[in-house]
Amino acid sequence: xxxxxxxFEDYETLxxxxxxxxxxxxxxxxxLKFYSLAGGIVTNRHGVxxxxxKLESLRNKPEILLxxxxxxxxxxxxxxxxxxxxxxxxxxxxxxxxxxxxxxxxAKSGLLDGKLATSNKRAFxxxxxxxxxxxxxxxxxxxxxxxxxxxxxxxxxxxxxLGFIADRHGEDLAKKVAWEIEYHWIEDKDCDSFSEKEYKDx
Amino acid sequence: xxxxxxxFEDYETLxxxxxxxxxxxxxxxxxLKFYSLAGGIVTNRHGVxxxxxKLESLRNKPEILLxxxxxxxxxxxxxxxxxxxxxxxxxxxxxxxxxxxxxxxxAKSGLLDGKLATSNKRAFxxxxxxxxxxxxxxxxxxxxxxxxxxxxxxxxxxxxxLGFIADRHGEDLAKKVAWEIEYHWIEDKDCDSFSEKEYKDx
Numbered sequence: 001x002x003x004x005x006x007x008f009e010d011y012e013t014l015x016x017x018x019x020x021x022x023x024x025x026x027x028x029x030x031x032l033k034f035y036s037l038a039g040g041i042v043t044n045r046h047g048v049x050x051x052x053x054k055l056e057s058l059r060n061k062p063e064i065l066l067x068x069x070x071x072x073x074x075x076x077x078x079x080x081x082x083x084x085x086x087x088x089x090x091x092x093x094x095x096x097x098x099x100x101x102x103x104x105x106x107a108k109s110g111l112l113d114g115k116l117a118t119s120n121k122r123a124f125x126x127x128x129x130x131x132x133x134x135x136x137x138x139x140x141x142x143x144x145x146x147x148x149x150x151x152x153x154x155x156x157x158x159x160x161x162l163g164f165i166a167d168r169h170g171e172d173l174a175k176k177v178a179w180e181i182e183y184h185w186i187e188d189k190d191c192d193s194f195s196e197k198e199y200k201d202x
Numbered sequence: 203x204x205x206x207x208x209x210f211e212d213y214e215t216l217x218x219x220x221x222x223x224x225x226x227x228x229x230x231x232x233x234l235k236f237y238s239l240a241g242g243i244v245t246n247r248h249g250v251x252x253x254x255x256k257l258e259s260l261r262n263k264p265e266i267l268l269x270x271x272x273x274x275x276x277x278x279x280x281x282x283x284x285x286x287x288x289x290x291x292x293x294x295x296x297x298x299x300x301x302x303x304x305x306x307x308x309a310k311s312g313l314l315d316g317k318l319a320t321s322n323k324r325a326f327x328x329x330x331x332x333x334x335x336x337x338x339x340x341x342x343x344x345x346x347x348x349x350x351x352x353x354x355x356x357x358x359x360x361x362x363x364l365g366f367i368a369d370r371h372g373e374d375l376a377k378k379v380a381w382e383i384e385y386h387w388i389e390d391k392d393c394d395s396f397s398e399k400e401y402k403d404x
Contacts, residue, residue: 013226014383017219017250021356024215024248032249041253046226047234048219049253051243122382154223154383180324181216181356182396184386194384 004062007036007052010044010072015099018158019066025177037082055085061092069100076105077130083108095147099157103150107131115145120153121194141192152192159186206264209238209254212246212274217301220360227379239284257287263294271302278307279332285310297349301359305352309333317347322355323396343394354394361388
């Protein structure tokens with residue numbers, strides 16, 4: 001299955017490349033493709049310059065859509081061209097995965113209305129304010145509602161991706177990938193230990 | 203401080219972007235720059251096309267050198283041009299950090315001779331065979347020997363980077379960054395739970 005990754009200026013580095021590392025390990029099953037509205041090089045504040053293709057050049061319907069978060073989402077929620085494109089592609093996709101504040105972009109499209117979803121715990125109020133018709137879950141590490149997978153902040157995207165692999169191909173394969181990358185997978189999607197934790201508590 | 207990241211074809215995605223996410227959070231302290239021998243776009247099997255500058259264009263001595271691993275290292279250990287460049291830059295740097303099989307490249311330069319170091323536990327035999335004059339530590343999550351930081355596989359690079367932050371700026375800052383990215387930092391550098399674990403054990 002092809003994973004269509006929606007890139008925009010000032011995406012969060014690990015929101016993208018955590019899931020990419022995990023899907024990328026399963027070369028027999030997944031292919032990763034990077035797209036953006038304008039195509040070409042997309043950049044973020046960490047200095048990561050990624051080559052993308054134009055979303056318009058996408059010929060087939062996406063099988064899996066991956067939407068990262070990052071500070072760029074603060075601008076992109078006000079970009080109807082991107083939100084409309086996300087809506088169009090998400091409706092066609094078999095699955096839609098968002099990481100961190102990527103769920104704000106999907107929520108803005110209206111497709112999460114009445115559905116359970118989560119997001120970054122440090123940007124939660126802002127994300128919720130983008131669409132109050134979503135049933136925002138502040139406790140979850142990640143949430144599955146039908147074809148929509150939404151994760152909490154940054155590294156939670158890796159846990160969600162392993163959860164997605166487990167749901168599709170069994171828990172053994174997810175554990176094998178986690179083992180290969182020496183990653184301690186947080187398997188409990190319903191409990192994010194960061195949901196209530198303030199920095200002063202740690 | 204500027205972090206000089208050495209890129210080559212078929213680097214491991216998370217070896218690079220885990221540390222980048224962490225250093226990138228500390229914009230007041232660190233700047234990230236991507237370099238390769240030839241410059242231009244560097245690619246890996248996950249389909250990540252990164253824009254790099256030519257190593258020759260590096261004008262000042264590097265402050266921190268970051269060397270990722272990945273399957274590409276199997277070829278690059280036999281590339282004297284890259285190994286010599288790594289040696290030259292590592293000698294000038296204040297600190298050198300390697301992730302996963304990146305330590306094989308550094309070991310090949312001879313700079314780890316007589317020093318403690320570690321690497322990916324699944325490629326350990328191959329890494330050790332690159333230079334038997336290194337004191338390879340199979341138990342560690344990451345190892346510090348003077349200015350050299352070497353980590354175990356893939357996601358261990360994030361733990362090492364947080365350890366590096368803790369060593370330079372105090373544990374509080376490292377914990378704050380881990381909290382911001384909702385990452386469960388494995389703080390114990392001396393014990394990698396993956397060191398003896400086989401896939402059948404999990």
